[in-house]
Amino acid sequence: MIWLIELALVLLLVGGGWTMMNRGKRTDRREALTMRRVDAYIETIRRERRNPDLAAMSDTELRDLLHSGARNLRAAEQKKGWILLGIGAATLVAASVLAAQEGWAGFGATAAIGAIVAYGTNEFLNRLMRAPLERRGVDIERLLVE
Numbered sequence: 006m007i008w009l010i011e012l013a014l015v016l017l018l019v020g021g022g023w024t025m026m027n028r029g030k031r032t033d034r035r036e037a038l039t040m041r042r043v044d045a046y047i048e049t050i051r052r053e054r055r056n057p058d059l060a061a062m063s064d065t066e067l068r069d070l071l072h073s074g075a076r077n078l079r080a081a082e083q084k085k086g087w088i089l090l091g092i093g094a095a096t097l098v099a100a101s102v103l104a105a106q107e108g109w110a111g112f113g114a115t116a117a118i119g120a121i122v123a124y125g126t127n128e129f130l131n132r133l134m135r136a137p138l139e140r141r142g143v144d145i146e147r148l149l150v151e
Contacts, residue, residue, distance in 0.1 A: 038150050043071040046147045056142040074138045075148040081134035088130065092123045 047067050054060045059067065096119025103111035138145050 035150055039072065039075050039148070042148055042150065043068055043075065046071055046144070049147075059142060070141070071143065071148060074143060075150070078134055078138070078145065078148065079150070081130070085127070085130040085134065089123055089127060092119065092126060095119070096123070 047064060050056065050059050050067065062070070096116060100112045100115035100119065103115045135145050138148075
């Protein structure tokens with residue numbers, strides 16, 4: 006039995022090390038793709054001239070605005086993921102406790118309430134992270150890099 010725990014720890018260390026070694030490559034590729042999208046969006050803004058505030062900015066100002074907006078959006082998305090993971094973990098713990106006391110009905114009710122809270126939190130955080138860019142008239146879908 007103890008060898009299973011040791012094997013799990015070794016696999017966890019190997020996987021963590023592999024992730025740490027390859028993080029830089031993935032980040033560089035994502036950053037390059039973000040910059041290509043920013044440059045393409047700048048060309049679109051110049052060509053279409055829909056938003057006079059954005060069209061009046063210089064290329065450097067637009068590049069800084071769009072690039073920092075894309076980075077802030079990515080950071081907010083990661084933060085949202087951790088918050089939703091915490092809500093899911095808290096829901097699972099609470100549902101397990103209530104399942105021990107009330108049975109399946111308690112588990113189901115707690116899981117349903119947790120799902121509603123997670124959905125509401127997800128929608129709120131989505132709107133919160135998009136608001137600064139939407140206020141300036143930036144099309145957020147053009148900046149997202151999956």
